[in-house]
Amino acid sequence: MSREVLSPPVQTMSQNRRYRVNVVHEDFGGDKWNGQNNRAKGANGTYQEPDLYGDDDDDEDDPAASNIEETPNGDFKLALHVPKSFYGGLIGMKGSTKRRIEEETRCEIYVPRQNEKSNAVIVRAKQRSQVCAALRQIRHLLASLRKKMKPTHFLAVALNSGKVQEHYVELKKSILEAQLPGIDEELFISERCIHLTLGVYVLLDDDERQRALNELEFCRQFLADLKTPFDVKVKGLEIMNDDPSSTRVLYGRIVSPDLQKFADKCLAHFQTTGLCATDNNDRESIKLHMTLMNNRYRKEAMKSGNSFDAREILKRFGDFDFGSAQCQAVHLCVLKSRGEDEFYKISGSLEF
Known part of the structure; x- marks a missing residue:
């Protein structure tokens, strides 16, 4: 049996490591490979490891x-x-x-x-x-x-004024007066906090918050080919899952093609910044919606179950028309906060 098999040549590397050298026959490019092995030897005959970190x-x-x-x-x-x-x-x-x-x-x-x-x-x-x-x-x-961290901030379009807010209050009153099983006032969002969400982020200090505002300002260029202020129409009710008898979120359907284009471009840009929460990194498009009812709003959510029955609400009010609103700004807001006007605390805004 060949001596090269029983006792192959060995090359010494740094930290007293020794590795077998596989000699390649010339019919299979041996001259090329063996030549590279020879060139890898340093002046003292030891193997010099290549730079694994260069030219990246x-x-x-x-x-x-x-x-x-x-x-x-x-x-x-x-x-x-x-x-x-x-x-x-x-x-x-x-x-x-x-x-x-x-x-x-x-x-x-x-x-x-x-x-x-x-x-x-x-x-x-x-x-x-x-x-x-x-x-x-x-x-x-x-x-x-x-x-692995919970979101801290989100981009929002405020809808807490005008006809949309007035019609929301009317709808909320009608639903509560119907006294539907399992439906109570705690499920509803405050009329002072009605909004659309364009993105959710993890911002951990002042530097990251300022960076997010700078990135938001960068998104101003996406408005160039769009008509502003955005016209936002809210009509119809939908749920986030497929079972209306056991749902967690009921929302108003949004129709605003230009705002949708802007939201998707903002999403794509922020995905390159490393500031997005996990949910945003996995999306290709923003689902524009105006949350009306959410089981998480309940203080006793665990005792009341993780869902509510929205079948009767959809049957009676499924085509409810909230009217239209003009979107003139996008705000960077703090999650689970309240400002002086009872809307979320605003860290900064992109106005147009």
Whole structure:
């Protein structure tokens, strides 16, 4: 039996690792492969590992990559903004996650303590490509952590005024007067909070909230070919699931082609920012709707069950006409909040 099979050549790599060299016969490109193996040897005869982190153009698409600086001693450094809510996940159990990223990318990572004012994670390495590799891993980790977090903000079109609000109050009164089984006032949204939702986000600090407002302003360009203010018509009732006898959400149907186009373009743009809640990342289009009743509004939702029977409501009021409204602004609102006017607290707006 060939000696090369029983005792194949071995190449020594870093950290005392040794690997067998598979010699390829020349009929199968052996000269090419064996030549590459020979060229991989360093001056001292040991195998030199290739740079796994160089020439990765994807990293340059990350705006943070442009902030990588070369220090006076020739190292490379990046100060990366990371909300404090992510620190625990970035460090990991007893520092395991941070240590793994450092070992795989050959970087040093400094995560500020919770009581420090700075929220910049510092990444240092000998090569710029190594900093880029660490940046890529940190981005993937933060995206994974964000998916597990509850939404904090949403984009809204307020409909809490004019004819739409008046007709909603009329409908609510009619439904309650009908005294339908399992239907009570707690199921209804407040008339001061009626709105359309254009997107839901996880914004964890002031920097992320300001960034979201900047991205919203960027969406102004999508209005160029659309007629504003948007005309929003609300007519008809629908439910979110297929069983009206056991539903959780009943809403008013929206007809507004231009607003739909704008909402979908905003969705596509925000999906590239990394700020979206999980539900938004999985969507291709925004379902415009005006929520009227939601089982989650009930304070005793667990005792009352997770759904309500909407069959009689749909039968009696399915074609209800709320009228029309003019949409002149999109607001970035805080979930589960109330402002001075009893609408949601508004962090900022895109007016048109």
